[in-house]
Structure formats: C-alpha cells, structure tokens
Amino acid sequence: MTTTQVESQVQQWINLAQQLRVDSIRATTAAGSGHPTSSMSAADLMAVLLLNYLHYDFEQPKNPLNDHLIFSKGHASPLLYSLYKAAGAVSDEELMTLRKFGSRLQGHPTPAIPWVDVATGSLGQGLPIGVGVALAGKYLDKLPYKVWVLLGDSEMAEGSIWEAFDHASHYQLDNMIGILDCNRLGQRGETELGWNTAAYAERARAFGWNAIIINGHDYNEINQAYAQAVQVTGRPTLIVAKTIKGKGVSFLEDKSGWHGKALNQQQEEQAINELNPPVRSMVFPVQKPEKHALSPAPQRQGQKLELPRYAQSDAVATRKAYGDALKALGAANQNIVGLDGEVSNSTYTDEFAKAFPDRYFEQYIAEQQLVAAAVGMSVREKIPFASTFAAFFSRAYDFIRMAAISRANIRLVGSHAGVSIGEDGPSQMALEDLAMMRAVYDSTVLYPSDPNQTAQLVAAMAEHPGIVYMRTTREKTPVLYSPDEQFAVGGSRVLRQSARDQVTVVAAGITVHEALAAYEQLAQDGIQIRVIDAYSVKPIDEETLFAAAEEAGNKLVTVEDHWPEGGLGDAVLEAFTQREAPLPRVVKLAVESMPTSGTPAELLEDAGISAHHIVQAVRALVR
Numbered sequence: 001m002t003t004t005q006v007e008s009q010v011q012q013w014i015n016l017a018q019q020l021r022v023d024s025i026r027a028t029t030a031a032g033s034g035h036p037t038s039s040m041s042a043a044d045l046m047a048v049l050l051l052n053y054l055h056y057d058f059e060q061p062k063n064p065l066n067d068h069l070i071f072s073k074g075h076a077s078p079l080l081y082s083l084y085k086a087a088g089a090v091s092d093e094e095l096m097t098l099r100k101f102g103s104r105l106q107g108h109p110t111p112a113i114p115w116v117d118v119a120t121g122s123l124g125q126g127l128p129i130g131v132g133v134a135l136a137g138k139y140l141d142k143l144p145y146k147v148w149v150l151l152g153d154s155e156m157a158e159g160s161i162w163e164a165f166d167h168a169s170h171y172q173l174d175n176m177i178g179i180l181d182c183n184r185l186g187q188r189g190e191t192e193l194g195w196n197t198a199a200y201a202e203r204a205r206a207f208g209w210n211a212i213i214i215n216g217h218d219y220n221e222i223n224q225a226y227a228q229a230v231q232v233t234g235r236p237t238l239i240v241a242k243t244i245k246g247k248g249v250s251f252l253e254d255k256s257g258w259h260g261k262a263l264n265q266q267q268e269e270q271a272i273n274e275l276n277p278p279v280r281s282m283v284f285p286v287q288k289p290e291k292h293a294l295s296p297a298p299q300r301q302g303q304k305l306e307l308p309r310y311a312q313s314d315a316v317a318t319r320k321a322y323g324d325a326l327k328a329l330g331a332a333n334q335n336i337v338g339l340d341g342e343v344s345n346s347t348y349t350d351e352f353a354k355a356f357p358d359r360y361f362e363q364y365i366a367e368q369q370l371v372a373a374a375v376g377m378s379v380r381e382k383i384p385f386a387s388t389f390a391a392f393f394s395r396a397y398d399f400i401r402m403a404a405i406s407r408a409n410i411r412l413v414g415s416h417a418g419v420s421i422g423e424d425g426p427s428q429m430a431l432e433d434l435a436m437m438r439a440v441y442d443s444t445v446l447y448p449s450d451p452n453q454t455a456q457l458v459a460a461m462a463e464h465p466g467i468v469y470m471r472t473t474r475e476k477t478p479v480l481y482s483p484d485e486q487f488a489v490g491g492s493r494v495l496r497q498s499a500r501d502q503v504t505v506v507a508a509g510i511t512v513h514e515a516l517a518a519y520e521q522l523a524q525d526g527i528q529i530r531v532i533d534a535y536s537v538k539p540i541d542e543e544t545l546f547a548a549a550e551e552a553g554n555k556l557v558t559v560e561d562h563w564p565e566g567g568l569g570d571a572v573l574e575a576f577t578q579r580e581a582p583l584p585r586v587v588k589l590a591v592e593s594m595p596t597s598g599t600p601a602e603l604l605e606d607a608g609i610s611a612h613h614i615v616q617a618v619r620a621l622v623r
Contacts, residue, residue: 013219016086016284017047018277021248023082023095025271028262031099034107037246037258039079041183041216042150045241048222049148049179050083053230055289058089061114065289067145068117068133068379072126073152073181074108075260081105084115088283111407117379119405122398124158127151127178128369131164132376132384134176134236135361140337141380144292146230147176153193154186156200160399162207163369168236169208171361176236177229178209181216183245187259197240204238216241248275305332307455309483314451316479318509319415319472321451323348325458326385330356336462337377339363341370341388347415347472349387367392371399374410383409383462390414390430390471397436404441404467411461412437415472418561419595419603420510422474426595430471435566437469438538444468444489445538447568449512450480453535456487464489473510475600480512480533492541494548496531501552503618504530506545508537508568511559514604517611522618529618537568542575549576554584555621559609564590587617 001009020043028034049069057063071080081098084090090105097103104112108121117133120126130149137143155161168176184195193199201211210232214221222241229237245259246252249271263271308324310316330336330352338360344350353360363370367388374384393400393414403410417430437445444464448454454472461468480495487493495512496519507515512533519531530552534540549556558569569588576583591607604610 010219012051013044013047015278015282016051017043018248018275019086019280019282020047020079020082022272022275022277022280023085024078025263025268027078027081027095027098029265029268030096031262033099033260033262034078035075035260036078036262037252038073038152038183039076039082040247040249040252041243041245042076042079042181043247044217044219045179045181045222045243046079046083046150048219048226050086050286051284052223053226054148055145055287057288058087058115058286063289064141064143065145065292067289068130068147070117070126070130070147070149071109071120072149072155073123074120074126076150076152077105077107077109080109086282086284087286089115092281110405118375118408119402122402123152123155124160125372125399125402128160128164128372129376130176131168131173131369132373133379134168134173134376135171135373136377136380136382137175138171138173140359140382145175145289149176149178151178151180153180153182153184153191156180157192160368160372163366164372165204165207165209167363167366167369167373172234173236174233178236178238180238180240181243182240183243184254185245185256185259189256195242197242200240201238204240208235210235210237211240212237213240214242216243217247250274303332305329305459307459307483308451310451310479312479314479315476316451317473317476318448318451318454319346319474320348321454322413322458322470322472323351325455327351327355329459329462330359333383333462335381335383337361337382337384339370339373339384339386341365341367341392343388346389347387347413349385367396368399371396371403371410371412375399375403375406375408378409383411385411385413387413387415389428390417390433391428393433394436400440400467404443408467409465410467412467412469413472414469416474417471418510419591419607420473420475420561420600422600422603423597425597429595431563431591432566433471434537434560434562434568435570438566438571440467442466443538446489446535447471447508447537448535449477449509449533452479452481452483452485453487455483456485457535460487460489471509475510477510477513487535490536490539490541492536492544493533494530494544495533496529498528500528501530502528503555503557503621504532504548504552505614505618506532506534506556506558506568506572508534508560510561511609514609514611515559515614518614518618521611521615527618527622534568534572537571540571540575542578545572545575546579549584554582556584557587557589557614557617557621559589559614561604561607561609562590564588564592585621587621589613589617
C-alpha cells in the first residue's frame, strides 16, 4: 500500500471507532443505563476487525461460511449494536431503543438478534462456547470460518475461561482468536492483574496458545496482530490489548466508578464534543465470506434407525441402553455428536466414541466446557449429546441456564443419580438434578425406568427442541416394556390398575421397580394400587394423573430417588394446582436425610423410598 492508502485506511479506522464510541454513549444515555465505558475501550479493536478481517454476510446470518463474533464480555453490548449499525444491519432509530421494553437490543446480547449466536452476559462463557463453534468448524463442517471472541479482563478470573484455554489448545483450534480488552478496571475497581499484559500472555502461552501483546489503541499494532493471528496454524491465538476504559473522553478515561453507568445529557454532549467524530451515521463495508466448496449438509444416511432391543428376560442398566441407543442414532444421522466428561466408560458414551470417533469430542473433567461445547455445536445446527455423572452437571448450571436464553438445542444425560448408585457415597449421588433441570426455561426432563423405554426416549430426544435432560440409572434393572412399545415426551405408563384401586403410586426410574414390588406385597393383603411410571417428569402427563386421582380414591403416593424439593413429587403437586377439582391427598416419599455408602438396597431402605416404605405409606392412606 502507498503512504496515501495507508493514511486513508487509518482514517477510516478512526472514523469508525469514533462513531462506535459516540453511538455507545448515545444509546446508553437514551436508555439511562448500560456500559458505555466498557464499550469505548474496545472500539478501536472492533473497528479494525469489522473493516478488514471479519467476513460476514449480514443479509444471510445463517451462511455457513460466515465468521462468528462472540462478545464474551456481553456487557459491552452497546459496542456490538453500534457495530451492527455501522454495518448497515441496524438503524439509528433501533439503536436508540437499547434496553427498552420490547426492543431486541437487550442489556446483554441474545439470539433475538439474528447476528448473535448465543446469549452472553454471565462472564466466562463466550470463550468456552466459542470452542464449541470452532470445533464444529474445524472437525465437523471443515469450513474456513474464524471464531473471534472479545474478552474482558475481569472474566479472566473465571475458571471456565481456563477450561476453554485448555481445550482450544488440546484440539489445536487455529480458527479461534481471542481478543482480550485489557482496560484495567472492573466493576468495583482494578482487576486482579490490572495492566499486567505480560502475565496474561504468559498464561496463554502456558496453555499452548500463540499470544500477542499490543497497544489496543494503536491501529497499526492492531492490524498487524490480526494479520498474524489469521495465519497461525495448529494453535489458537490470544491478542492481549492494553486499553483505556472510557477512551477518548477526558472525564471517563481510566476513571473508577463509571462501570455500568450511563451519562446524563450534559455529560453526553461534552463527551461527543471531545470525541468530535468525523462522521456520525456512516455505513461501512464489511467483507462477505469468500466462496468455498461446501460439503453436502449432513443428512440421515438412508440407514434406517435400528434401536437396540432388550428381551423380557434381560436386566440392563438404563445408562447402558443410553449408550447403545446413541450409537444407533449416530449411524442414522450424521448431525449427532457425542461429548463426555471423561466418564464415557460409565455413561456408555464410549459406544458412540468407538463407532464414530470423528464425531466424538472428549471434554475431560471440565463440565462447564462440556456444556459450552454442546451449546457452540448447536450454533452450527449439530445435535450434541453431552453426558457425565448427573451430580456434576451442577458445576455447569449457569451454562445450562444461559443455554436456555440462547434457545440452544442440546441434549444432556446424567448417569449415577440418586442413592441407588450404592457404595460411592453422597458426593456422587445426584439428588437435586431433577429440580435443577426442571427449573430451566422450556426444558424437558426424562427419567426412564427400563432399557427399551430408554432407547425410544433417546431417539425422541434427538428430534425434540430445546434443552432436554435424561436421568439414567447405574444399576441393572428388569425389562418392563416391549422393544416395540412407543414412548412420547409428555407421556407416562400405567403399569398396574384395576377398578378397585384405592391409592395411586407415581414413580420414575429406579423407584418404578420398588413400586411394582410394593404392588405385589399389597395385593397379598387385598389392597389394590395403581402404579404410574412417570418417565416424563417435565412435561408431566397431567391427564393420566387426573384420571388416577378420580378413579383411585383421590390419594397418591409419589416416590423418588431425589431430595423432596423440586423433583417428581413437586411436579405431580404442581399438576394438580392447575385443575379446578379439589386437591388429592398426596404423600411424598423422597430422600430426607444425608445418605452414606452402602448397597443400593440398603440405601433405598434407609432413604425411605423402598418397596417397604411405599407399602407403609399406602396402608396409612387406606386406613
């Protein structure tokens, strides 16, 4: 480039950066809230990225060749929305609706905007999710897109960030570029490392990343860093940019107390005068992706889905049936992806891994990254099944919560749930997972009791939208259903019933077998009970419950291998609050005391959820 061309290019960067700063201030002032100073520090970084390195077709946000820009520091949304305006995707009128009721420009980015892949704002999530997007691009889609992630220095204290650093390096994600906006100031003062950019770079290099330290307001350094980053092979890149919070406005620059604080109108006028933008509402050209030979979109291979079949004489753990069914799904649909947290020989995801190693991604003991990778892959319209011990999903609950905001389509499978796992003790016993997953917006929660039922429900999970959670059992259990029987989300099965039923027992998973044993004991005494297998905990089969209450004395016993709060019992009670008839008498049997090690039978008895306790509860109701 000639000197004149270079000067023209720098001036264009300046024009855009100043416009981004001004628009970030204007939008937050109009809203009366927001994060203008956090947006201003990264404006120069984003100006160079948008004009020279981002390849994106804003008219076709689903173009598989588009780059992905993720604001891990989601509170800098005014900057992101100002970028969209600069690209001509958002009008100035819409920009001024920031944070207002009914606007798609919310306080933090969500996929209500077509150019936003995932919701961010809970710090420490953008980079881990970006890993999932990058994994899909490099290993599944084999497309040349880049994943650009804007990071804040405060979130570098989050453990999930370093899980992402580890996994991005392990999988050699050279299509991932992190941009660290190191502006020194967090919400309440200086961040842990302040402007120690060398420390951030050293940490990144220790994880196997390429790291570049720059002045985040020097356009030539920014440009050179991006140019180098896109050429690196075999490892991801972190650009550590020293920036100034509130850059460009004298009373904001590097001043504490301005985080998340909008300017008033007088301050806004003063700030805009200092910034003195050469342009105010210019639309800047953004490079569209270069044409690339696309592989045919993965479709069903024409191979009919052949789910595993288990004979009535078998005894099979539902976790094993899950692994068998996932393998069968993988053969029928190339969009199925398997992930696990280094327990695949216990969750039986290893069956899928052996059959389809190119579609299996080990996430090791990093449950936040496990869920994040699944969310990232769902961005690329894969169908990820992520499994680990049910108890360990609690580590990743914030990622699951945010996945709901992202409207992500992910499948989570938790094994080794409840006291029935036996000798491992309470640290391994998920006793809160049903409550946890039921509380997620628009989630589906399944808890099968039988291997054939499990296989059918795994197939249903692949087709069901949103966040779907399945709880599986460690112990082998008898086969209850024919392999040809169909099970739908939202359904249940009545396993025992008669015209003389006096009480209904509602169970799921392992306790279904205890309920059936209780039925046999009670029948010997002439007491008839109805037994319902409520395998769909959310949504629950209300009609079957209502019919049982009307026909069996309006008395129910719920029994679950779970704490009493938020699980199956509460799901049943909530169902009855939705109808006008009088509430039935409901007795909840659940794990009431802290379990210890022991055999499954000992622990079920001690927890008060064995057949013996069901019999006692029914007899008390009958009396």
